[in-house]
Amino acid sequence: MIPILTFFILFTIDNLFAIYQPFSTTFENATFIPYFSLIGLCFYPFFDKKENGFYVATILGLIFDFYATNLIGLYTVLFVMIFYLIKKYIVAVTPINFISLLYVVGLAILFTEIVTFIFVVLFTNISVTMFEFIQTRLMTTLIFNIFNFSLLYLPFTKIFSRIKEKKIKPS
DSSP: OHHHHHHHHHHHHHHHHHHSOTTTTTSSSOOOOOOHHHHHHHHHHHHOOSTHHHHHHHHHHHHHHHHHOSSTTHHHHHHHHHHHHIIIIITTTOOSSHHHHHHHHHHHHHHHHHHHHHHHHHHSSOOOOHHHHIIIIIHHHHHHHHHHHHHHHHHHHHHHHHHHHHHHSOO
């Protein structure tokens, strides 16, 4: 129940930030894409050793696709792929600390943004150069979400530690 509620709150915060960006008047050309849900999804494999995260990633990706994009299936595949890569290759060798999770979140956001940019350029009528993308969206999104990660690190570790403790304790 806690993961569902947590990801529902994160998805709601994503949408509220996307709609009411307080930074749009300060930085006219910059675009900040909030990825609170993706940040939470990056935490999940470190604290849940079962395969439930694939369902969470799939559902979260589908909701993102239906609500936020015109390219149905893009975020579904991206979120599942990111979850798989983190669970399969990173959790086994990476300790759970601020620096390692910051690195994982940064790579996940970087990967998501670059793949999204490639698909948007290929399948829509938007013509944006790579330099414009890096300058106005990629760097600002990375900085914005790394700042958000820094704020959410302690609450997330406590929430996901509770999830882990409840799954370990026998009934």
